[in-house]
Amino acid sequence: xxxxxxxxxxxxxxxxxxxxxxxxxxxxxxxxxxxxxxxxxxxxxxxxxxxxxxxxxxxxxxxxxxxxxxxxxxxxxxxxxxxxxxxxxxxxxxxxxxxxxxxxxxxxxxxxxxxxxxxxxxxxxxxxxxxxxxxxxxxxxxxxxxxxxxxxxxxxxxxxxxxxxxxxxxxxxxxxxxxxxxxxxxxxxxxxxxxxxxxxxxxxxxxxxxxxxxxxxxxxxxxxxxxxxxxxxxxxxxxxxxxxxxxxxxx
Amino acid sequence: xxxxxxxxxxxxxxxxxxxxxxxxxxxxxxxxxxxxxxxxxxxxxxxxxxxxxxxxxxxxxxxxxxxxxxxxxxxxxxxxxxxxxxxxxxxxxxxxxxxxxxxxxxxxxxxxxxxxxxxxxxxxxxxxxxxxxxxxxxxxxxxxxxxxxxxxxxxxxxxxxxxxxxxxxxxxxxxxxxxxxxxxxxxxxxxxxxxxxxxxxxxxxxxxxxxxxxxxxxxxxxxxxxxxxxxxxxxxxxxxxxx
Ligand SMILES: Nc1ncnc2c1ncn2[C@@H]1O[C@H](COP(=O)(O)OP(=O)(O)OP(=O)(O)O)[C@@H](O)[C@H]1O
Ligand SMILES: [Mg+2]
Numbered sequence: 132x133x134x135x136x137x138x139x140x141x142x143x144x145x146x147x148x149x150x151x152x153x154x155x156x157x158x159x160x161x162x163x164x165x166x167x168x169x170x171x172x173x174x175x176x177x178x179x180x181x182x183x184x185x186x187x188x189x190x191x192x193x194x195x196x197x198x199x200x201x202x203x204x205x206x207x208x209x210x211x212x213x214x215x216x217x218x219x220x221x222x223x224x225x226x227x228x229x230x231x232x233x234x235x236x237x238x239x240x241x242x243x244x245x246x247x248x249x250x251x252x253x254x255x256x257x258x259x260x261x262x263x264x265x266x267x268x269x270x271x272x273x274x275x276x277x278x279x280x281x282x283x284x285x286x287x288x289x290x291x292x293x294x295x296x297x298x299x300x301x302x303x304x305x306x307x308x309x310x311x312x313x314x315x316x317x318x319x320x321x322x323x324x325x326x327x328x329x330x331x332x333x334x335x336x337x338x339x340x341x342x343x344x345x346x347x348x349x350x351x352x353x354x355x356x357x358x359x360x361x362x363x364x365x366x367x368x369x370x371x372x373x374x375x376x377x378x379x380x381x382x
Numbered sequence: 383x384x385x386x387x388x389x390x391x392x393x394x395x396x397x398x399x400x401x402x403x404x405x406x407x408x409x410x411x412x413x414x415x416x417x418x419x420x421x422x423x424x425x426x427x428x429x430x431x432x433x434x435x436x437x438x439x440x441x442x443x444x445x446x447x448x449x450x451x452x453x454x455x456x457x458x459x460x461x462x463x464x465x466x467x468x469x470x471x472x473x474x475x476x477x478x479x480x481x482x483x484x485x486x487x488x489x490x491x492x493x494x495x496x497x498x499x500x501x502x503x504x505x506x507x508x509x510x511x512x513x514x515x516x517x518x519x520x521x522x523x524x525x526x527x528x529x530x531x532x533x534x535x536x537x538x539x540x541x542x543x544x545x546x547x548x549x550x551x552x553x554x555x556x557x558x559x560x561x562x563x564x565x566x567x568x569x570x571x572x573x574x575x576x577x578x579x580x581x582x583x584x585x586x587x588x589x590x591x592x593x594x595x596x597x598x599x600x601x602x603x604x605x606x607x608x609x610x611x612x613x614x615x616x617x618x619x620x621x622x623x624x625x
Contacts, residue, residue: 222484
């Protein structure tokens with residue numbers, strides 16, 4: 132890996148994004164629009180005394196989930212495009228290292244996701260009065276890390292897709308089970324034992340738990356830091372696996 | 383001096399079919415070598431083997447004294463893929479600057495490469511909005527931007543008008559005069575005539591490796607087009623009747 136090549140690659144990916152104005156607009160606006168929807172869904176629901184409101188509970192998890200699902204899709208398609216347009220083949224004949232490319236995507240899309248999460252969080256906190264016991268900046272940190280995890284998973288999964296149609300099919304395969312089992316719909320402790328076991332090996336569960344820790348505790352907890360370490364470790368593992376799928380030589 | 387590329391008994395299988403059948407050839411340094419052959423004869427496959435992105439079944443490919451695909455070669459070899467491989471959502475200049483940066487080159491080198499392929503006025507245009515010929519030239523600029531010792535160009539002049547083609551060939555010769563080695567595939571015979579040396583392949587086998595003049599002499603005709611037709615037919619007849 133070389134810092135110069137990594138920086139050039141990160142810059143190149145961000146520049147591509149910058150030329151795509153519509154994608155930028157969608158990235159900025161869609162999460163806030165969906166939060167608005169969720170707000171009005173729950174606005175008339177009474178909150179039992181002493182409990183968090185449903186909006187607070189759902190919105191907090193959504194702030195971590197948006198970057199995850201969007202960056203997974205964006206990365207899968209971007210990497211597939213590198214493969215199908217021949218730019219990947221050409222890059223692999225240059226001094227660029229595999230990790231320069233993979234970390235470049237992680238940095239560029241991670242940064243984009245952080246901005247997206249910042250906008251969505253600002254709307255959630257200041258417009259809809261989201262209330263968390265802990266610091267909103269921690270929510271941002273978790274969201275950004277979650278996005279890096281999604282980028283890593285997207286880079287890995289794109290190796291198994293030959294076409295865009297196949298690539299988008301990985302979204303329901305990789306993302307939806309993690310959403311169902313992360314504890315948003317049924318608390319993880321109340322699931323059947325085998326579902327809990329599955330949930331325990333899915334990285335999104337840890338990101339969601341970390342967010343819930345921020346929601347419930349004024350100070351960062353040990354559990355939250357451990358959860359973040361699990362998410363970061365999973366992202367690193369996925370990047371290593373993605374590097375293993377990137378072959379300089381093909382048939 | 384040692385040859386820039388030495389291919390020995392190269393066997394390549396693609397999609398379960400044998401594409402190169404024990405091909406051997408050399409490419410001399412500081413010259414323009416043309417790679418010619420019918421469509422599907424294995425030109426692109428051979429070039430991929432030279433730049434080290436092709437899985438090889440048997441045989442060796444030595445490039446600038448090292449096994450093809452060695453990490454040290456990645457600084458010294460430039461590759462133009464047959465289909466333009468540039469980022470459609472970046473401008474011509476941004477593409478050139480990115481590929482320059484990968485080789486530790488700066489903006490001046492990038493701007494020069496863009497100007498050299500005649501795209502100075504389109505430098506700020508998104509590649510996705512370029513014409514087909516302009517897009518191939520944007521891709522060419524990215525292959526030449528780092529001034530590599532060996533350039534492997536897969537059909538660099540397809541879709542270019544005669545004036546541009548003449549310009550590009552003049553540039554290739556100027557590069558060779560400065561010591562660069564060029565391996566250029568083509569379908570166009572007037573381009574073959576401009577090469578210092580020709581490799582003609584048919585169905586994954588080398589059927590001629592000579593200067594254009596010697597190829598004409600071997601076939602007994604003046605016209606290269608006709609010479610190739612005769613060589614290819616003679617090879618075909620040999621294969622059908624190997625007595
Ligand atoms: N990815 C692939 N998988 C399987 N077979 C392939 C693949 N790419 C090429 N081939 C086959 O390998 C053979 C040689 O292809 P190659 O691209 O090297 O030909 P070429 O000489 O460059 O042709 P052209 O002049 O049309 O570019 C062809 O029969 C082709 O069908
Ligand atoms: Mg070809």
